[in-house]
Amino acid sequence: MTLGNLISVAGASIVKNKMRTVLTMLGIIIGVSAVIVMVAIGAGAQGQIERQIQNLGTNMLVVTPGSTASGGVSLGGQSGSGLTVEDAEMLASQSFLLSGVSPVISTFAQAVGGTGNWRAPIYGVAVDYQTIRDWDVVQGEFFDETDVRTIRREVVLGSTVAENLFPDGDAVGQQLRLRDVPLTIVGVLETKGQTAEGSDQDDVILVPYTTVQNRLAGRQFVSQILASAYSSEDVPAAQAEIQAILRDSHGLAPNEADDFTVRDQGELADAAQETTQVMTLLLAAIASISLLVGGIGIMNIMLVSVTERTREIGLRLALGAYGSDVMKQFLVESVVMSLGGGLTGVAIGYASSQAIASFTGWSTAVSVPTVILALGFAGVVGVFFGLYPARRAAALDPIEALRYE
Amino acid sequence: MSRQAPLGAPVIAARGLERVFEMGGTEVRALRGVDLTVERGEMLAVMGTSGSGKSTLMNILGCLDRSTAGSYVLDGVSVEGLNKNQLADIRNQRLGFVFQGFNLLPRTSALENVELPLLYDRSGRDMDTKALAAAALERVGLAERMDHDPSELSGGQQQRVAIARALVTKPSLVLADEPTGNLDTETTMEIMALFQELNAEGVTLLIVTHEPEISHYTQRIVELRDGRIIHDHPVAERGDAATDLLERRSLEPVGAP
Numbered sequence: 001m002t003l004g005n006l007i008s009v010a011g012a013s014i015v016k017n018k019m020r021t022v023l024t025m026l027g028i029i030i031g032v033s034a035v036i037v038m039v040a041i042g043a044g045a046q047g048q049i050e051r052q053i054q055n056l057g058t059n060m061l062v063v064t065p066g067s068t069a070s071g072g073v074s075l076g077g078q079s080g081s082g083l084t085v086e087d088a089e090m091l092a093s094q095s096f097l098l099s100g101v102s103p104v105i106s107t108f109a110q111a112v113g114g115t116g117n118w119r120a121p122i123y124g125v126a127v128d129y130q131t132i133r134d135w136d137v138v139q140g141e142f143f144d145e146t147d148v149r150t151i152r153r154e155v156v157l158g159s160t161v162a163e164n165l166f167p168d169g170d171a172v173g174q175q176l177r178l179r180d181v182p183l184t185i186v187g188v189l190e191t192k193g194q195t196a197e198g199s200d201q202d203d204v205i206l207v208p209y210t211t212v213q214n215r216l217a218g219r220q221f222v223s224q225i226l227a228s229a230y231s232s233e234d235v236p237a238a239q240a241e242i243q244a245i246l247r248d249s250h251g252l253a254p255n256e257a258d259d260f261t262v263r264d265q266g267e268l269a270d271a272a273q274e275t276t277q278v279m280t281l282l283l284a285a286i287a288s289i290s291l292l293v294g295g296i297g298i299m300n301i302m303l304v305s306v307t308e309r310t311r312e313i314g315l316r317l318a319l320g321a322y323g324s325d326v327m328k329q330f331l332v333e334s335v336v337m338s339l340g341g342g343l344t345g346v347a348i349g350y351a352s353s354q355a356i357a358s359f360t361g362w363s364t365a366v367s368v369p370t371v372i373l374a375l376g377f378a379g380v381v382g383v384f385f386g387l388y389p390a391r392r393a394a395a396l397d398p399i400e401a402l403r404y405e
Numbered sequence: 406m407s408r409q410a411p412l413g414a415p416v417i418a419a420r421g422l423e424r425v426f427e428m429g430g431t432e433v434r435a436l437r438g439v440d441l442t443v444e445r446g447e448m449l450a451v452m453g454t455s456g457s458g459k460s461t462l463m464n465i466l467g468c469l470d471r472s473t474a475g476s477y478v479l480d481g482v483s484v485e486g487l488n489k490n491q492l493a494d495i496r497n498q499r500l501g502f503v504f505q506g507f508n509l510l511p512r513t514s515a516l517e518n519v520e521l522p523l524l525y526d527r528s529g530r531d532m533d534t535k536a537l538a539a540a541a542l543e544r545v546g547l548a549e550r551m552d553h554d555p556s557e558l559s560g561g562q563q564q565r566v567a568i569a570r571a572l573v574t575k576p577s578l579v580l581a582d583e584p585t586g587n588l589d590t591e592t593t594m595e596i597m598a599l600f601q602e603l604n605a606e607g608v609t610l611l612i613v614t615h616e617p618e619i620s621h622y623t624q625r626i627v628e629l630r631d632g633r634i635i636h637d638h639p640v641a642e643r644g645d646a647a648t649d650l651l652e653r654r655s656l657e658p659v660g661a662p
C-alpha cells in the first residue's frame with residue numbers, strides 16, 4: 001500500500017466517525033492552541049519588559065541602601081537609609097566615569113492646586129536626573145543648577161499628576177502647594193508609561209533635592225542614587241568606581257561588606273526576564289500536560305477503533321496485508337488525527353493571540369519556531385500514542401479476527 | 406491460471422495433515438491425518454458434520470493457519486517453513502477467499518472492495534487496479550453496481566462482490582467456507598450457477614458446505630468426520646445450477662410473494 005492509499009483509508013475512517021474524531025482531536029486542539037497562546041503571551045510580556053527597561057534611562061546605575069546578597073530586585077527604596085545626599089555629591093565630584101549623578105529623596109505629600117488634591121510620590125532630585133532617566137520635558141523646562149543651588153521652590157510634574165490637577169493642559173506657571181509650601185510649576189514631563197511591575201512612572205512630582213531638604217517638612221530619606229556612565233562599555237568600571245567611592249565615604253574596613261548595592265540596567269533586565277522566563281516555562285508545562293492528555297485521548301479512541309475493526313483487520317490480513325501494513329494504517333490514522341488537531345490548534349491559537357493582543361494592547365508574538373515545535377510535538381504525540389494500538393492491530397491472528405463478532 | 410506452478414502439477418498436494426489445538430491443558434485434535442490432492446480446474450465440496458474439521462482444514466489450505474504435522478504443497482510451493490509475510494504473499498497472489506459473512510468493508514464502494522487485494526500486491530507488476538476490479542465486477546454481473554456501498558446491495562449481490570474480490574488477483578485456488586450459508590434458496594442457486602460458470606472457465610474451487618443440494622453441483626465430494634476423510638468420491642449426477650434455476654422460476658406461479 002502506498003502512503004496515499006494509507007492516508008485515504010485513514011481519512012475515510014476519520015470522516016466516518018466525525019463527531020468522535022472531533023472530540024478526540026479536541027484534546028490536541030486545546031493543547032496546541034494553549035501552547036501557542038501561552039508562548040505568545042510570554043514572548044509579548046518579555047518584549048514589553050525589555051522596552052520598559054530600555055525606558056528606564058541610558059547606561060543607568062542604581063545605588064540602593066543596604067546590601068542585597070541574592071538576586072532579588074528592589075526597585076523601591078528601603079527605609080532606614082544608609083545613603084545620604086553627601087554620598088551623591090561625593091560621587092558627582094570624585095568620579096571620572098559618571099556623566100551624571102542624582103540623589104532621589106523620597107517623600108509623600110498631598111499636592112493641592114489646579115482642580116483639587118492629588119497624592120503622589122515626591123522625588124527630590126538633581127538636574128542630572130533628567131538626562132540619566134532620558135526623560136523629555138513636553139511643556140516648560142526642567143529646573144537648572146542655579147535653581148538647585150538657590151533652593152528655588154520649583155516643581156516638575158509627571159504627566160499623570162499634570163492631567164489630574166490641570167486637565168486643561170495649562171499647568172506650567174501655576175502654583176502647587178506641598179505641605180502648605182507653595183511651589184511654581186516649571187515643566188511637565190513626557191509620558192513614560194508603566195514599569196515592569198505595573199506602577200505608573202508618570203504619577204510623580206520632581207522637586208530640586210535641596211528644596212525638599214530645606215523647605216519640605218516630614219519624613220524623608222535618600223531611597224536611591226541614580227547615576228549614568230558615559231558609555232555602556234564604561235558601566236562595569238563605573239560600578240566599581242561607585243563602590244570604591246562609597247566604601248571610602250562610609251568608612252568601611254576591607255573586611256566589612258558593602259552597606260549599599262549598585263546595580264546596572266542589565267541586572268535589572270536579567271532579573272525581570274528571569275521572572276517572565278519562569279512564567280513562560282510554567283505556562284508551557286501546563287500546555288504540554290494538556291497535549292499529553294490529548295494524546296491519551298487519541299490512544300483510547302485508537303484502541304476502540306482497532307477493536308471495532310477487528311474483522312476488517314482479519315480480512316486485510318487474509319487478503320495479503322503484512323502486519324506492518326496494518327500497523328502503518330493505524331499509525332497514519334492517529335498521526336492524521338493528531339496533526340489535524342495540531343493544525344486546528346495553531347489556527348485557534350493564532351486567532352486567540354491576536355484577540356488577546358487587541359484587547360490588552362500587549363504585543364503577543366506567535367513565532368514560526370513555536371508553531372513548528374507545537375506541530376512537531378502533536379505529531380510525536382500521534383506516533384507515540386498510536387503505536388501501542390497499531391501494534392496490537394498488527395499482532396492480531398487473521399482467523400480469530402475474521403471470526404470476531 | 407497460475408503464473409509459476411509447473412504445468413500438470415496439482416494445486417493442492419497435502420499429506421498426513423494434523424492440527425492439534427491446546428486448550429487449557431487439554432488437546433483438541435481437529436485434524437488427524439488428512440491426505441488430499443486437488444488438480445487444476447477441479448470443483449469440489451468438503452462436507453461433514455459440525456466440528457468435523459472442515460474450517461480447520463480450509464484455514465490450513467488457505468495458509469491462514471499451519472498444520473502441526475504433515476506436508477502441504479500449494480501450487481508447487483512447499484508451504485511449511487515459510488514466514489508470516491511469505492504466507493501473506495501466497496494468500497495475496499495464489500488464493501482467493503469467499504466467506505459466509507461476505508466480509509466486505511462497510512461504507513466502501515463495491516469497486517474499492519474488489520480493488521483491495523491488489524493494493525497489497527508486492528510483485529511489483531504494473532497494473533491498473535481500478536480497471537482490473539471493474540472487469541472482475543463485470544464478470545460477476547455487477548457492472549451497474551460498482552459505486553454502491555455494501556449496505557445498498559442485496560445479500561446475493563454482496564456475495565458476488567466478494568467473489569469478484571476473490572477472482573481479481575487471478576488466483577490458483579478459490580476457497581469458500583459456507584459461501585451460501587447466509588443466503589436464501591434462490592440466491593444460493595444463483596451463486597452456485599456463477600461458481601459453475603467460473604469453474605468451466607478454469608477456476609479451481611473448493612467449497613465447504615453441509616448441504617447436499619450444494620455439493621451435487623460440484624464434481625467431487627470429500628467428507629470429513631472427526632478430523633479424517635471418510636469418503637472421497639466423484640459426484641455421480643452433477644446438477645446444473647443455471648438450468649435448475651430456470652426450472653424453479655418457471656414453476657413459481659406468476660406474482661407469488
Ligand SMILES: Nc1ncnc2c1ncn2[C@@H]1O[C@H](COP(=O)(O)OP(=O)(O)OP(=O)(O)O)[C@@H](O)[C@H]1O
Nearest residue numbers: 426428433435453454455456457458459460461462
Ligand atoms: N482455535 C481453536 N481452538 C481450539 N479448538 C478449536 C479451534 N478451532 C477449532 N477447534 C476445534 O476443532 C474442531 C473442528 O472445528 P472446525 O471449526 O474445523 O469444525 P467445522 O467442521 O468447521 O464445524 P462447523 O460445521 O460447525 O463450522 C472442533 O472440535 C473445534 O472445537
Ligand SMILES: [Mg+2]
Nearest residue numbers: 459460461582
Ligand atoms: Mg466451520
